[in-house]
Amino acid sequence: MAQLNESLKIPCKEEEVEFGVAFRWQHWIRALSIVVLAVSGFYLAYPFLSPPVNAEPTGFLYALFRSWHEIFGFVLISVILYKTFLFFFSKQHANERTSLGDFLNPKVWMAQIKYYLLIEKHPAIKGAYNPLQFVAYVSFYIMIFLLILTGLILYTNVYHSGFGGLINGPMRFFESLFGGLSTVRLFHHILTWGIILFVTVHVYMAIYNSIFGKEGGMDAIFSGLKWKKKH
Amino acid sequence: MENYDKSLKKIFKSRLQAIQKLPKIDNNKSIVDILEEKGISRRDFMKWASYMTAYLGLSSSFVPTVAKAAEVADRLPIIWLHMAECTGCSESLLRTDTPTIDSLIFDYISLEYHETIMAASGWQAEQNLEGAIEKYKGKYILMVEGGIPTKLDGHFLTLGAFAKTGQDVAKEAADGAAAIFAIGTCSSFGGIQAAAPNPTGAVPLSEITGKPVINVPGCPPSEKNIVGTLLHYILYGTLPALDAYNRPKWAYENRIHDLCERRGHFDAGEFVQSFGDEGAKKGYCLYKMGCKGPYTFNNCSKERFNQHTSWPIQAGHGCIGCSEPQFWDKMGPFEEPMADHLFHGPFGGLGADATVDKIGISLLTVTAIGIAAHAAISAVKPPKE
Ligand code: HEM
Ligand code: SF4
Ligand code: SF4
Numbered sequence: 001m002a003q004l005n006e007s008l009k010i011p012c013k014e015e016e017v018e019f020g021v022a023f024r025w026q027h028w029i030r031a032l033s034i035v036v037l038a039v040s041g042f043y044l045a046y047p048f049l050s051p052p053v054n055a056e057p058t059g060f061l062y063a064l065f066r067s068w069h070e071i072f073g074f075v076l077i078s079v080i081l082y083k084t085f086l087f088f089f090s091k092q093h094a095n096e097r098t099s100l101g102d103f104l105n106p107k108v109w110m111a112q113i114k115y116y117l118l119i120e121k122h123p124a125i126k127g128a129y130n131p132l133q134f135v136a137y138v139s140f141y142i143m144i145f146l147l148i149l150t151g152l153i154l155y156t157n158v159y160h161s162g163f164g165g166l167i168n169g170p171m172r173f174f175e176s177l178f179g180g181l182s183t184v185r186l187f188h189h190i191l192t193w194g195i196i197l198f199v200t201v202h203v204y205m206a207i208y209n210s211i212f213g214k215e216g217g218m219d220a221i222f223s224g225l226k227w228k229k230k231h
Numbered sequence: 232m233e234n235y236d237k238s239l240k241k242i243f244k245s246r247l248q249a250i251q252k253l254p255k256i257d258n259n260k261s262i263v264d265i266l267e268e269k270g271i272s273r274r275d276f277m278k279w280a281s282y283m284t285a286y287l288g289l290s291s292s293f294v295p296t297v298a299k300a301a302e303v304a305d306r307l308p309i310i311w312l313h314m315a316e317c318t319g320c321s322e323s324l325l326r327t328d329t330p331t332i333d334s335l336i337f338d339y340i341s342l343e344y345h346e347t348i349m350a351a352s353g354w355q356a357e358q359n360l361e362g363a364i365e366k367y368k369g370k371y372i373l374m375v376e377g378g379i380p381t382k383l384d385g386h387f388l389t390l391g392a393f394a395k396t397g398q399d400v401a402k403e404a405a406d407g408a409a410a411i412f413a414i415g416t417c418s419s420f421g422g423i424q425a426a427a428p429n430p431t432g433a434v435p436l437s438e439i440t441g442k443p444v445i446n447v448p449g450c451p452p453s454e455k456n457i458v459g460t461l462l463h464y465i466l467y468g469t470l471p472a473l474d475a476y477n478r479p480k481w482a483y484e485n486r487i488h489d490l491c492e493r494r495g496h497f498d499a500g501e502f503v504q505s506f507g508d509e510g511a512k513k514g515y516c517l518y519k520m521g522c523k524g525p526y527t528f529n530n531c532s533k534e535r536f537n538q539h540t541s542w543p544i545q546a547g548h549g550c551i552g553c554s555e556p557q558f559w560d561k562m563g564p565f566e567e568p569m570a571d572h573l574f575h576g577p578f579g580g581l582g583a584d585a586t587v588d589k590i591g592i593s594l595l596t597v598t599a600i601g602i603a604a605h606a607a608i609s610a611v612k613p614p615k616e
Contacts, residue, residue, distance in 0.1 A: 045569070196595065
């Protein structure tokens with residue numbers, strides 16, 4: 001077999017577990033929530049559908065959209081908290097933390113930019129993400145955390161008791177930091193666009209790497225495995 | 232609850248006793264007499280008192296206490312100043328079809344100095360103001376209507392025979408006041424004259440005095456919010472429970488949206504699509520017509536205006552968020568939802584009609600073009616391995 005490979009000049013690759021099961025699940029749950037949240041969110045911003053006129057006012061369409069928005073909002077909050085935990089404490093995903101080293105290394109930075117500008121080879125990176133990816137992901141998390149914060153401020157103003165009442169104090173404090181509820185709502189909307197732009201580039205880069213990267217890029221998030229060049 | 236009520240009653244009692252000991256502003260006039268003279272029966276007065284009690288969030292056992300509070304108001308002189316404003320707040324308080332108890336308390340009794348309704352003018356007015364500040368030093372309640380221009384050393388607003396700046400007049404009056412209320416959005420947050428680009432440098436009253444200021448915003452605030460704040464002060468003393476913007480919570484705790492009569496239609500997704508359409512006739516929600524009720528803290532949806540006759544949303548126009556800080560800049564355009572907010576001319580005015588969605592779609596397009604170009608070049612000239 002080895003001989004055959006040698007003769008065919010196929011560089012040998014071996015499987016390596018890049019992402020664990022839980023990691024992959026949270027990724028796809030998160031992806032689904034973001035899609036549902038963005039669509040329902042745009043409805044909340046400008047209700048483009050009206051229910052058929054009904055003699056009995058029982059079809060609470062806007063309330064329905066808001067409910068799904070909030071349900072997936074809380075799903076998103078859960079997976080983001082879980083993911084944050086994985087990032088800091090998971091042994092299996094130490095490679096994510098290792099990326100910080102690459103991120104702080106200017107040489108890797110330059111090489112990575114040159115790779116995307118099609119000038120140079122892909123640099124050898126130690127962690128899971130290259131520096132550009134790392135920056136993109138850090139800003140993604142900043143945006144998501146702000147979306148969650150602004151979302152919860154809106155939530156406490158819609159539901160005054162229960163969990164909404166519990167978080168009311170701190171949320172109202174943040175509300176005044178933003179400069180009023182209208183600004184909170186506007187930020188929530190602006191951040192939605194930030195996430196849409198991120199997702200667009202993210203999907204493109206994922207496809208790009210799976211085509212040109214030769215490590216089976218996209219496979220990792222489905223099966224968890226990545227193809228590593230044998231050195 | 233009962234214990235809570237009991238301790239509240241104790242506080243109120245000692246407050247009322249203290250105020251009652253103060254000399255009357257005018258020995259020949261008392262609230263009770265004036266009401267009688269104007270044909271308001273005791274019964275009407277008690278009805279009004281029970282109304283105000285509920286309004287301040289107190290249980291019905293407090294009705295006599297609140298009535299008492301209104302009666303001792305003839306011991307609290309009020310100085311009312313006009314800064315940069317339109318006098319709409321005074322109108323809201325005083326212009327009613329028949330003199331109400333609210334307006335009587337102010338108009339005939341407590342208002343020691345009020346430029347719009349006093350007889351004095353010119354030098355005499357000036358003297359009255361100085362006299363009142365001197366005579367009631369440390370005892371009077373200062374109510375200020377209007378924003379305070381600060382540019383050109385405040386000379387965008389000068390008042391009276393000595394052409395004093397509004398800033399100086401307000402500062403002086405604030406120094407000797409027992410309590411300070413900013414009446415209306417202009418005085419609370421700067422209001423319309425503080426809107427960008429704010430040529431006169433108008434600021435809220437709270438920015439020119441170091442003393443605590445209770446804000447009663449609204450453009451205008453309802454007469455009930457003004458009188459309620461006075462009664463609240465009489466009962467509780469210095470500071471009522473305030474929110475982050477120093478607005479009394481009993482009036483500004485909920486959003487317009489929370490108690491709006493059209494809320495059922497909001498949740499049902501039934502919206503007015505254009506003024507005068509079928510939905511408008513049916514009283515559908517005005518969200519898509521730009522109603523800012525979901526972001527505005529005030530009690531118009533409960534209290535309404537002009538003796539509960541009507542209020543903007545009942546009349547068919549959305550709330551414009553007038554009791555919020557910087558509402559003129561933040562809530563516009565008034566007849567579009569929040570998502571269509573216009574940003575103040577970024578890129579030298581080029582972006583003046585940019586909404587979040589327009590900017591978002593442009594950025595998305597640029598991104599898509601970038602992606603297409605990068606993909607095309609990569610296809611011809613793959614990245615180095
Ligand atoms: C990817 C995440 C999210 C996206 C893309 C998103 C998107 C949006 C958008 C576009 C709006 C309408 C804003 C406007 O009026 O202009 C909205 C409203 C809202 N969002 Fe989110 N959102 C997200 C997460 C959340 C979370 C985590 C919560 C918290 C539970 C939340 C709660 C709300 C609430 C309560 C409203 C207002 C509904 C109302 O006032 O009736 N959102 N969202
Ligand atoms: S009219 Fe305005 S305040 Fe009333 S329910 Fe609709 S959005 Fe809310
Ligand atoms: S309904 Fe809104 S805009 Fe109208 S007075 Fe009340 S707070 Fe101001």
